[in-house]
Amino acid sequence: DQQVKQNSPSLSVQEGRISILNCDYTNSMFDYFLWYKKYPAEGPTFLISISSIKDKNEDGRFTVFLNKSAKHLSLHIVPSQPGDSAVYFCAASPNSGYALNFGKGTSLLVTP
């Protein structure tokens, strides 16, 4: 039973434009959400997180938005760069960061 869903397996964006990656969850007990980036042959790398008491968190070019009523979060990358090309995983947890439930990932390709 997939409690975290990333419905777009892939996304292609031009360099300099905005990349928007979406994630939906079903478990209302989740209160901590994270985004990870993964390159081939490497483990996932933490990107940004947000707790349920916030609706937005920003870190440089990366912003995560949380809509609790819709059980939806999104990751915005502005401006997108070719080095951002990777698989992005959304994850959620009912507590601070342990026993993460992951989505299946969205493969982002940023073209020059």
Add this chain to the structure above:
Amino acid sequence: KAGVTQTPRYLIKTRGQQVTLSCSPISGHRSVSWYQQTPGQGLQFLFEYFSETQRNKGNFPGRFSGRQFSNSRSEMNVSTLELGDSALYLCASSYQDEQFFGPGTRLTVL
């Protein structure tokens, strides 16, 4: 600081065998979690250990087990391997709210 290390990086086994994977967390991290990544199911949580005790467990059969040692190093064991166990097994060590992942062990079951 050295990152999370996992050994071996690649492993080939046959059905029915058992396998042990090892994970060394970042120095000072006391929590270690294990995940299985497959193309069909994505990343799925196996279990988490903290101070040598299993603190959380995912929805995997009893063939999957783990343990943690006093130096926080962790091992996971899979007995009676099945073809469907072929996957990338990722270990993550945690400090406060952030999990740091190792490069994974690629297990192939023939």
